[in-house]
Amino acid sequence: MRFKVILAMVNEKYQDTVIESAKTAGATGVTILNARGEGIHEHKSFMGLTMEAQKDMLLFLVEDFIANNIMEAIYEAGHFGEHGNGIAFSLDVDRAIGLESQMPTMEKDAKDRYF
Secondary structure, three states: OOEEEEEEEEEHHHHHHHHHHHHHOOOOOOEEEEEEOOOOOOOEEEOOEEEOOEEEEEEEEEEHHHHHHHHHHHHHHOOOOOOOOEEEEEEEEOOOOOOOOOHHHHHHHHHHHHO
């Protein structure tokens, strides 16, 4: 099987919706990390203290053939078309281990989609 990892920085208010949408599109799980980002625009400050937006980093390890569908679901659910709501990208995975519990679901999905 071929895999991709999808990394998505998501505003907290959209996190649950993004996760549910990704699962509906075929993701079998997610890892959530706290993160903060800095973009092209300066951060707002309050009395000399910089106010940085906290975001959650969502990591999805998915099969290659459903990665684009999941990316589209994340884009829509996270309102990424609006300024400052997040960013997502995918990378090819050379090797993945520890997926034994998810393999039956992944194999069934692959059979349902290809055969």
